[in-house]
Amino acid sequence: MNSKINSDQRSFLYKQLAGEIEAKIRSGAFQPGEKLPSIRMLHRQLNVSITTAHQAYLELETTGLIEARPKSGFYVSPVSLKQLRAPVHDRVSSGPRRVELGSMVNAILKAITDPGMLPLGSSAISTELMPARHFARTMKDMSIREVQARIGYSLTEGSPELRRQLAVRTLGLLNGIDPEDIVVTNGCTEAVTLCLQAILKPGDVLAVEAPTHFGFLQLFKSLSIMVAEVPTHPEYGVEIDALEELLSRTPVKACLFMPNFHNPLGSLMPDENKARLVELLNRREIPVIEDDICGELFFEGNKRPSLLKQFDRKALVLTCSSFSKTVAPGLRVGWTIPGKRFKEKVLRLKAASTVCTSTLDQHLIARFLDSGACERHMRKIRRAVKGQLLKTVVAIGKHFPEDTRLAVPSGGSLLWVGLHPSVDGLGIYRQALEEKISILPGSACSLSGGFRNYIRIGCGHPFTEATEQGIQKLGRIIADLAAGSKRTDFLS
Amino acid sequence: MNSKINSDQRSFLYKQLAGEIEAKIRSGAFQPGEKLPSIRMLHRQLNVSITTAHQAYLELETTGLIEARPKSGFYVSPVSLKQLRAPVHDRVSSGPRRVELGSMVNAILKAITDPGMLPLGSSAISTELMPARHFARTMKDMSIREVQARIGYSLTEGSPELRRQLAVRTLGLLNGIDPEDIVVTNGCTEAVTLCLQAILKPGDVLAVEAPTHFGFLQLFKSLSIMVAEVPTHPEYGVEIDALEELLSRTPVKACLFMPNFHNPLGSLMPDENKARLVELLNRREIPVIEDDICGELFFEGNKRPSLLKQFDRKALVLTCSSFSKTVAPGLRVGWTIPGKRFKEKVLRLKAASTVCTSTLDQHLIARFLDSGACERHMRKIRRAVKGQLLKTVVAIGKHFPEDTRLAVPSGGSLLWVGLHPSVDGLGIYRQALEEKISILPGSACSLSGGFRNYIRIGCGHPFTEATEQGIQKLGRIIADLAAGSKRTDFLS
Numbered sequence: 015m016n017s018k019i020n021s022d023q024r025s026f027l028y029k030q031l032a033g034e035i036e037a038k039i040r041s042g043a044f045q046p047g048e049k050l051p052s053i054r055m056l057h058r059q060l061n062v063s064i065t066t067a068h069q070a071y072l073e074l075e076t077t078g079l080i081e082a083r084p085k086s087g088f089y090v091s092p093v094s095l096k097q098l099r100a101p102v103h104d105r106v107s108s109g110p111r112r113v114e115l116g117s118m119v120n121a122i123l124k125a126i127t128d129p130g131m132l133p134l135g136s137s138a139i140s141t142e143l144m145p146a147r148h149f150a151r152t153m154k155d156m157s158i159r160e161v162q163a164r165i166g167y168s169l170t171e172g173s174p175e176l177r178r179q180l181a182v183r184t185l186g187l188l189n190g191i192d193p194e195d196i197v198v199t200n201g202c203t204e205a206v207t208l209c210l211q212a213i214l215k216p217g218d219v220l221a222v223e224a225p226t227h228f229g230f231l232q233l234f235k236s237l238s239i240m241v242a243e244v245p246t247h248p249e250y251g252v253e254i255d256a257l258e259e260l261l262s263r264t265p266v267k268a269c270l271f272m273p274n275f276h277n278p279l280g281s282l283m284p285d286e287n288k289a290r291l292v293e294l295l296n297r298r299e300i301p302v303i304e305d306d307i308c309g310e311l312f313f314e315g316n317k318r319p320s321l322l323k324q325f326d327r328k329a330l331v332l333t334c335s336s337f338s339k340t341v342a343p344g345l346r347v348g349w350t351i352p353g354k355r356f357k358e359k360v361l362r363l364k365a366a367s368t369v370c371t372s373t374l375d376q377h378l379i380a381r382f383l384d385s386g387a388c389e390r391h392m393r394k395i396r397r398a399v400k401g402q403l404l405k406t407v408v409a410i411g412k413h414f415p416e417d418t419r420l421a422v423p424s425g426g427s428l429l430w431v432g433l434h435p436s437v438d439g440l441g442i443y444r445q446a447l448e449e450k451i452s453i454l455p456g457s458a459c460s461l462s463g464g465f466r467n468y469i470r471i472g473c474g475h476p477f478t479e480a481t482e483q484g485i486q487k488l489g490r491i492i493a494d495l496a497a498g499s500k501r502t503d504f505l506s
Numbered sequence: 507m508n509s510k511i512n513s514d515q516r517s518f519l520y521k522q523l524a525g526e527i528e529a530k531i532r533s534g535a536f537q538p539g540e541k542l543p544s545i546r547m548l549h550r551q552l553n554v555s556i557t558t559a560h561q562a563y564l565e566l567e568t569t570g571l572i573e574a575r576p577k578s579g580f581y582v583s584p585v586s587l588k589q590l591r592a593p594v595h596d597r598v599s600s601g602p603r604r605v606e607l608g609s610m611v612n613a614i615l616k617a618i619t620d621p622g623m624l625p626l627g628s629s630a631i632s633t634e635l636m637p638a639r640h641f642a643r644t645m646k647d648m649s650i651r652e653v654q655a656r657i658g659y660s661l662t663e664g665s666p667e668l669r670r671q672l673a674v675r676t677l678g679l680l681n682g683i684d685p686e687d688i689v690v691t692n693g694c695t696e697a698v699t700l701c702l703q704a705i706l707k708p709g710d711v712l713a714v715e716a717p718t719h720f721g722f723l724q725l726f727k728s729l730s731i732m733v734a735e736v737p738t739h740p741e742y743g744v745e746i747d748a749l750e751e752l753l754s755r756t757p758v759k760a761c762l763f764m765p766n767f768h769n770p771l772g773s774l775m776p777d778e779n780k781a782r783l784v785e786l787l788n789r790r791e792i793p794v795i796e797d798d799i800c801g802e803l804f805f806e807g808n809k810r811p812s813l814l815k816q817f818d819r820k821a822l823v824l825t826c827s828s829f830s831k832t833v834a835p836g837l838r839v840g841w842t843i844p845g846k847r848f849k850e851k852v853l854r855l856k857a858a859s860t861v862c863t864s865t866l867d868q869h870l871i872a873r874f875l876d877s878g879a880c881e882r883h884m885r886k887i888r889r890a891v892k893g894q895l896l897k898t899v900v901a902i903g904k905h906f907p908e909d910t911r912l913a914v915p916s917g918g919s920l921l922w923v924g925l926h927p928s929v930d931g932l933g934i935y936r937q938a939l940e941e942k943i944s945i946l947p948g949s950a951c952s953l954s955g956g957f958r959n960y961i962r963i964g965c966g967h968p969f970t971e972a973t974e975q976g977i978q979k980l981g982r983i984i985a986d987l988a989a990g991s992k993r994t995d996f997l998s
Contacts, residue, residue: 120850123857127661138659146654153645153653161645162638165834167630169619200692200838200860207859216708216730232858238708238730342657344865346692346838358612365615366724367699368692372864373836 028069031062035070039079039090050080050088078405078477091408098411100421101248101432101468103224105256108462110219110242110264113235118458122228122443125452132484135443135452137277139339139427139474143395145382149342152381168373170365172198172349176380180349183383188323191351197360198349198371202307204364205334205350206270207233209303212352212359213332214239218267221260223252225430225459225468227277227305230270242266243462248430249421251276251283254290261298268301274319275308278459278470279430280423285320292325299330301356306335307348310392312425313400319425329353337379339427339474340395345375399427403473409482410471413489415496427474430456432467436499437492439469445491451484520561523554527562531571531582539584542572570897570969583900590903592913593740593924593960595716597748600954602711602734602756605727610950614720614935617944624976627935627944629769631831631919631966635887637874641834644873660865662857664690664841668872672841675875680815683843689852690841690863694799696856697826697842698762699725701795704844704851705824706731710759713752715744717951717960719769719797722762734758735954740922741913743768743775746782753790760793766811767800770951770962771922772915777812784817791822793848798827799840802884804917805892811917821845829871831919831966832887837867891919895965901974902963905981907988919966922948924959928991929984931961937983943976 038044051059056067071088074080080088126135156164171177177193184191199205214220216238222230224243234241242264245256252271260266271291273283283291295302304322312318323331336348352360364370382388406429407422419432433439439455446453456468475481530536543551548559563580566572572580618627648656663669669685676683691697706712708730714722716735726733734756737748744763752758763783765775775783787794796814804810815823828840844852856862874880898921899914911924925931931947938945948960967973 120854123662123854127659141654141658144654144657146657147650149657150648150650150653153648156642156645158639158642161642162633162636165636165638165641165836166633167619167830167835170615200864203858204860211728229858229861232854236703236855236858338659343659344657344862346860346862346864362612362615362724363728366695366721366728368696368838368860369721370836370838372692372838372867374870375864375866378866 031070032073047092078408101419110240131452164374168370173376176376179383200346202336202348209332213268221269251281275426308426405477409485413486429471523562524565542580570900593911602732623944656866660862665868668868671875692838694828694840701824705760713761743773767918800918897969901977905978921963
């Protein structure tokens with residue numbers, strides 16, 4: 015019988031089994047350090063093949079959740095995800111303020127992008143996980159005539175072939191999106207920039223999550239817009255009651271949120287929150303820009319999380335994303351679906367500031383989306399990033415102080431790590447630099463001066479021995495800083 | 507003896523001869539319609555070979571300056587460049603004003619980029635003139651490892667290989683420019699955008715030429731900067747006395763000028779004007795952004811025109827350019843040399859708005875610059891564009907009304923055509939659209955409401971029978987509009 019099961023079915027079987035065991039580990043049914051049922055036992059009791067049972071354990075081993083002990087079998091990793099408690103944010107909320115950034119910003123940005131560092135401060139995903147082979151083949155196959163067509167200007171709104179592919183990808187997610195509704199941009203950041211410019215004048219107030227994406231703060235400053243920060247839950251995203259309260263006392267002109275796998279939090283807004291949020295903003299006629307750059311990097315199930323735009327009845331949600339986290343960061347291709355109210359303005363702004371997006375980059379991405387390779391690749395990269403992230407979580411559990419707080423996200427590549435209140439993330443950042451490790455201090459993600467005892471750790475790169483050692487060194491730095499502050503407490 | 511002359515020397519000989527004959531035509535020594543000396547006569551009197559003389563005439567024929575008549579010989583084109591008189595601008599000058607743009611802007615932009623139109627409204631250069639073959643070969647030769655490296659993020663400031671090539675290209679032009687002084691951008695427009703943002707706050711006053719690049723007006727509006735227009739000579743560029751007068755009564759925070767082959771004028775500032783301009787602005791500590799996008803498209807001699815930056819003693823000139831006019835418009839690669847006062851700010855702004863420039867595009871351009879093919883290509887494209895432009899001038903001379911005014915530029919691809927004061931460029935634009943021809947109405951290049959009787963004609967595409975017919979149709983539209991206005995004069 016088994017010989018009739020094809021490889022797709024077999025892969026489905028072992029992944030299903032691995033998922034069930036993972037759920038039992040997460041729920042605590044299997045305890046940290048506990049020996050797992052033997053392969054033979056799974057075979058007999060669950061009526062699965064030996065191969066399936068073995069593959070399920072190998073799959074779990076790549077995530078760091080379980081470990082093989084020679085001649086003994088498989089054990090739950092001694093550090094359980096369950097031990098880690100989610101961070102509890104101080105309620106950071108503020109009236110609108112002008113964006114003032116310290117000189118640290120440049121230094122932090124340099125450290126994060128320095129190739130000589132262990133890149134734990136970076137939100138980038140390694141190009142080792144990207145489909146270079148596919149792009150190489152496409153480039154080899156291009157005739158001189160095709161090349162000639164791809165080195166000419168593209169339309170400001172983007173190439174027709176790419177916009178068609180993007181429209182196809184919204185099927186089942188958004189209703190009635192045509193290629194004409196999409197504007198191609200130089201990455202997600204340009205998409206957000208154009209949408210902000212289309213809605214806001216200098217001095218207007220934008221509501222953002224606290225904390226928010228580090229890079230956005232400089233953008234707000236350069237656009238001279240005022241910023242009001244909304245308390246945001248580390249697991250469930252922006253707090254809607256707090257937003258409502260802010261709207262009642264402040265003339266907010268627009269919102270910029272990251273509902274799916276937030277940067278830096280990793281939080282995911284539940285659908286009911288998304289519905290309520292859009293309902294509130296629709297009612298008040300306030301546009302909201304959603305940055306969905308990590309939406310495709312989901313870890314659970316087969317369906318990507320929903321978009322705010324799905325709940326929009328008034329063309330007030332502007333969705334922005336890109337392929338930087340999944341396909342190719344350096345091919346600068348992002349896009350926005352700004353909706354009928356803002357599309358013409360977005361187009362005019364793009365024509366004025368960058369004219370158009372690289373025609374060749376658009377072609378390469380469009381060809382990849384059109385190929386059979388795309389969906390397989392997406393599954394592969396999701397699994398790889400999930401594995402890297404879980405291994406990092408396990409390493410943090412092993413090497414960081416016991417009072418470390420962390421909610422394991424269900425997508426994206428970022429960990430938001432809460433530390434003892436006496437530990438300053440900026441101090442960790444400085445000492446880590448000397449060990450050639452970059453991290454992002456939490457305070458760099460907010461204008462409030464809050465989140466001082468948080469750091470963001472990126473898991474976009476393959477987890478190696480060097481990563482393990484880096485986490486260990488960070489753990490030692492944190493423990494030393496905590497001990498130092500206790501000594502100071504004692505002396506004062 | 508001749509057999510020892512190699513092909514480079516021969517090519518030098520016939521080009522020199524062609525240049526001498528061209529000078530005689532331009533000066534009027536050879537009159538429009540006049541028969542030129544026979545090839546045999548040139549051979550005997552000038553002691554050049556029959557081949558050289560023949561090639562010289564063929565070379566001139568490609569520019570439209572002369573024409574071959576079967577069984578009769580070569581004749582000066584019946585329309586001489588000499589007949590065309592340079593336009594004389596009304597003195598457009600204004601105090602600072604906010605940028606308000608009509609709804610025409612979008613329509614004009616669409617017409618200019620519509621591939622179904624004869625693109626006389628476009629400032630683009632045809633990709634038929636670009637080195638597609640070279641890019642195709644580079645892409646074919648890239649290994650998968652190389653591709654992997656080129657799909658990752660580049661540094662915000664640009665790839666080291668490209669910045670090195672760009673620095674090499676400044677040798678003999680600017681002193682002491684290191685790769686670190688250069689910031690790579692998404693084309694010249696992003697370079698200008700970042701420099702404007704680095705210097706100006708919303709509400710600050712920028713001085714620009716009248717007329718200026720059509721696309722810049724939307725940019726000024728989106729940055730909320732005030733604009734003061736400076737009278738600009740159609741041949742010699744911005745009028746420095748007028749600028750000085752403006753500075754004495756207005757708090758100008760920066761200038762944005764196009765000294766070399768201005769868009770739309772085609773004007774070239776003489777070196778003494780450049781020196782005086784920079785001296786004036788240096789003395790008053792006012793930064794000036796120079797857009798040099800057409801600087802490499804010069805028609806005369808072997809040396810490109812000078813940069814304002816060569817005259818700068820105070821790090822107040824920010825030079826911007828790109829490869830869009832010479833190598834590949836759709837590979838979005840431009841750059842700026844913002845100088846030590848503004849570089850860090852430009853970098854921060856770029857990181858916040860577009861993160862980095864396409865890594866693959868940068869690689870392809872860098873490899874092309876590094877190849878032996880680059881200089882040969884530059885000579886070829888200069889010659890081709892010059893030929894296209896001169897043929898267009900000749901066609902205008904043939905088909906436009908006699909009172910048409912036009913200064914033949916010595917570089918770039920644009921013609922600024924002055925018409926009878928009663929003819930409205932917007933009317934020409936509308937009627938030309940119906941004939942599937944795009945042009946740019948002069949009034950779209952200024953906020954003043956002036957330049958109504960001007961149009962800009964682009965010569966970036968090969969001059970074909972369709973171009974000739976397009977110019978003929980435009981001539982008829984203009985004649986009809988002029989006759990209509992005379993009828994109206996008569997009736998009123």
